[in-house]
Amino acid sequence: YMGAHFPRMLRMCGRWCDGWLPGQKVDGPEYARRLELIHEGAEKAGRSMSGFVAGQTLLVAMGRSRDHVVSR
Numbered sequence: 001y002m003g004a005h006f007p008r009m010l011r012m013c014g015r016w017c018d019g020w021l022p023g024q025k026v027d028g029p030e031y032a033r034r035l036e037l038i039h040e041g042a043e044k045a046g047r048s049m050s051g052f053v054a055g056q057t058l059l060v061a062m063g064r065s066r067d068h069v070v071s072r
Contacts, residue, residue, distance in 0.1 A: 003057075010034050014041025019053035031056070 001019040004010045013020050020038055022031075035054055042049050063069035 001053075001055075004038075005034070007037055010037035011041030011044070014038035014043075014049070014052075015045040015047065018051060019055060021055045021057060023057040 001021050002009065002013040002017045003021050003023055004013045005022060005024050010020075014037070020035070022034070026034070038052075038054070039049060042052070061069045063072070
């Protein structure tokens with residue numbers, strides 16, 4: 001897995017990695033654009049994306065209420 005965000009690293013992710021775990025919050029169209037760059041890198045390297053896993057990092061804070069969590 002690689003945590004990549006920008007074009008060069010996204011293409012490297014497609015070339016060498018089995019998964020992508022981004023940490024930046026982006027909207028759906030931007031996520032798709034970045035995933036396409038990963039696919040470009042894999043295609044250029046002659047790699048199949050059949051076993052590739054694209055994920056997303058989500059941060060969650062749990063508590064009794066939003067105010068309780070934010071105040072901590």
